[in-house]
Amino acid sequence: MRQQHFEQAHAATWHRLESLLSVLEKxxxxxxxxxxxxxPRLLRSVGAHYAIARARGYSPGLVARLHSLVRRGYRQLHKxxxxxxxxxxxxxAGGFPRALxxxxxxxxxxxxLFFGPMLAMGLACSADPTLIHSLVDSGQVxxxxxxxxxxxxxxGRMPSRQxxxxxxxxxxxxxxxxxxxxxxFAWGLAAGVGSVFVLAMNGxxxxxVAGHLTQLGFGTPFWSFVSGHASLELTAIAVAGTAGLxxxxxxxxxxxxxxxxxxxxxxxxxxxxxxxxxxxxVLAAVVEAFWSSSTLLPPAVKYxxxxxxxxxxxxxxxxxxxxxxxxxxPDDQA
Amino acid sequence: xxxxxxxATHAAADAAPKARVAIDTLRRLETPEGIExxxxxxxxxxxxxAFSIDLLIRVGAYLVLLPLAALAGVGLGLLLLALFVLExxxxxxxxxxxxxxxxxxxxxxxxxxxxxxxxxxxxxxLRNLLRAVDxxxxxxxxxxxxxxxxxxxxxxxxxAAGTLVVHREDAGLPPSLxxxxxxAPPAPLGLEAQQAILAFAERxxxxxxxxxxxxxxxxxxxxxxDRDPAGALLGIANWISRGKPD
Numbered sequence: 129m130r131q132q133h134f135e136q137a138h139a140a141t142w143h144r145l146e147s148l149l150s151v152l153e154k155x156x157x158x159x160x161x162x163x164x165x166x167x168p169r170l171l172r173s174v175g176a177h178y179a180i181a182r183a184r185g186y187s188p189g190l191v192a193r194l195h196s197l198v199r200r201g202y203r204q205l206h207k208x209x210x211x212x213x214x215x216x217x218x219x220x221a222g223g224f225p226r227a228l229x230x231x232x233x234x235x236x237x238x239x240x241l242f243f244g245p246m247l248a249m250g251l252a253c254s255a256d257p258t259l260i261h262s263l264v265d266s267g268q269v270x271x272x273x274x275x276x277x278x279x280x281x282x283x284g285r286m287p288s289r290q291x292x293x294x295x296x297x298x299x300x301x302x303x304x305x306x307x308x309x310x311x312x313f314a315w316g317l318a319a320g321v322g323s324v325f326v327l328a329m330n331g332x333x334x335x336x337v338a339g340h341l342t343q344l345g346f347g348t349p350f351w352s353f354v355s356g357h358a359s360l361e362l363t364a365i366a367v368a369g370t371a372g373l374x375x376x377x378x379x380x381x382x383x384x385x386x387x388x389x390x391x392x393x394x395x396x397x398x399x400x401x402x403x404x405x406x407x408x409x410v411l412a413a414v415v416e417a418f419w420s421s422s423t424l425l426p427p428a429v430k431y432x433x434x435x436x437x438x439x440x441x442x443x444x445x446x447x448x449x450x451x452x453x454x455x456x457x458p459d460d461q462a
Numbered sequence: 463x464x465x466x467x468x469x470a471t472h473a474a475a476d477a478a479p480k481a482r483v484a485i486d487t488l489r490r491l492e493t494p495e496g497i498e499x500x501x502x503x504x505x506x507x508x509x510x511x512a513f514s515i516d517l518l519i520r521v522g523a524y525l526v527l528l529p530l531a532a533l534a535g536v537g538l539g540l541l542l543l544a545l546f547v548l549e550x551x552x553x554x555x556x557x558x559x560x561x562x563x564x565x566x567x568x569x570x571x572x573x574x575x576x577x578x579x580x581x582x583x584x585x586x587x588l589r590n591l592l593r594a595v596d597x598x599x600x601x602x603x604x605x606x607x608x609x610x611x612x613x614x615x616x617x618x619x620x621x622a623a624g625t626l627v628v629h630r631e632d633a634g635l636p637p638s639l640x641x642x643x644x645x646a647p648p649a650p651l652g653l654e655a656q657q658a659i660l661a662f663a664e665r666x667x668x669x670x671x672x673x674x675x676x677x678x679x680x681x682x683x684x685x686x687x688d689r690d691p692a693g694a695l696l697g698i699a700n701w702i703s704r705g706k707p708d
Contacts (some may be wrong), residue, residue, distance in 0.1 A: 131703035175497040187639065187660035196631040199499050199578075206579035208558065292536020299542030306546060314594035317618055322595075328552045328658040375622070388621060395592075402591060440631035453558060 133184045145170040171201035222449020224404035238369035242327040247337035253339030260340040276346040301413035309368035320376015327369040352427035355434025356420040360412035367405040371398035465654040515565030557586040585623040592619035645697030662701035
């Protein structure tokens with residue numbers, strides 16, 4: 129068949145596909161009058177025309193045009209599915225805890241790398257008042273001391289900023305803490321070394337500050353400030369570290385895959401962990417900005433809420449999403 | 463033919479896929495529909511240009527939002543939130559919406575999975591979070607090194623997420639040959655030569671008259687002494703695509 133006859137025979141089909149595609153490319157949700165259900169069949173026939181045109185050596189312009197139609201159709205056919213609210217809900221309700229439990233061992237390792245140095249440094253700093261200066265520079269130590277001075281009206285802030293808005297601190301916590309968590313994950317790509325470093329270093333500094341302030345007698349303002357959000361924030365950092373270690377493990381111990389394949393597989397499994405950690409940190413920032421800084425409540429109440437927070441976090445991560453035991457639904461990779 | 467059009471070289475590669483595997487940026491993959499589609503990978507230069515455009519857009523957004531800082535408390539908080547979103551989620555948002563950030567779209571690039579399907583949420587998040595590593599130590603040092611080493615121009619984020627940055631398919635040439643009285647070729651032509659002539663005919667509108675004549679004379683298909691070798695070539699092209707004059 130000569131090219132001209134071929135074109136005459138099928139031009140109508142190509143035009144139908146082309147007009148359908150240009151509507152689909154412009155509108156996320158096409159109007160009901162658009163015959164979306166025709167796309168697969170149209171694409172199949174145009175795909176066949178493309179193959180024929182190439183095999184018969186029709187003109188490059190025609191082949192290029194058909195190829196472009198096929199690729200545009202392929203893109204529309206395989207568009208990522210939407211339904212964001214439902215997927216998010218499924219993720220929070222069970223997808224995230226399930227994803228974390230699948231890597232329970234790695235989570236405990238990350239937690240040990242984070243809380244271990246924290247405890248050790250905390251104990252050491254509460255015994256030795258000068259030790260903190262080996263880790264944190266003096267200016268920062270002074271600012272921490274000022275923040276938790278029992279004579280402050282607002283907790284966890286510089287005295288000069290006592291009137292600063294809670295919203296500002298919320299923005300700061302989101303920007304700062306989520307940045308740390310996301311980097312903890314990303315630097316896991318350096319064979320996990322980056323994640324281990326960030327986890328241990330943050331653990332050391334947090335432990336040092338806690339130990340130092342307690343030893344100074346600033347314990348009540350400090351602990352009543354941090355108790356509210358500690359459960360969410362610290363756990364989230366450990367979860368982000370787990371995700372980073374997952375990347376590192378792919379490179380150090382790829383198992384029966386090539387390193388590249390192991391990296392792709394593990395990275396995909398790390399996504400829900402990072403997303404979950406990020407959500408926990410946003411929640412922690414809300415608590416930290418609007419609840420922890422308040423001085424109206426007696427410390428005992430705050431300690432009680434803080435303790436309840438740990439129980440809730442443990443229950444959520446340990447138990448949520450178990451009812452669909454074997455379910456590894458599509459929502460696991462939100 | 464001295465200067466086969468770029469499309470003609472692909473056609474030539476198609477004719478002998480095993481014999482001549484070209485070292486180029488074209489990747490073939492077969493879709494589940496049984497069609498072989500071609501992806502043209504984007505190298506570091508267009509991607510750097512796309513990044514610069516995105517950077518300008520982000521800086522513009524910062525400048526627009528900067529007056530928020532004057533509102534102290536609430537304004538500063540919102541500014542920091544915006545800073546976080548622009549820093550980490552800007553590319554994810556646009557890649558999920560349309561497959562490319564505004565900068566990539568301006569450069570005609572798009573992000574796809576390794577199987578050619580549009581990038582999804584997990585892969586987009588991954589490749590953009592791992593930007594934090596690719597960006598190190600300065601100006602995408604790690605990412606650029608990875609791109610130059612990898613044969614598919616993937617930075618580390620792309621390697622982990624299994625994504626490719628490719629050129630958006632262009633609409634191609636309008637498949638209309640300039641009409642001419644069909645002329646029989648002086649000798650039977652191979653597929654490769656036929657395609658080169660068709661490509662010439664389709665592109666002849668973009669060439670100057672002198673260049674057309676020069677190329678046509680070089681083809682050696684027009685009779686010696688022919689005063690209009692380009693016309694002769696167009697005639698052969700019409701013969702190939704339409705057959706004998708009725």
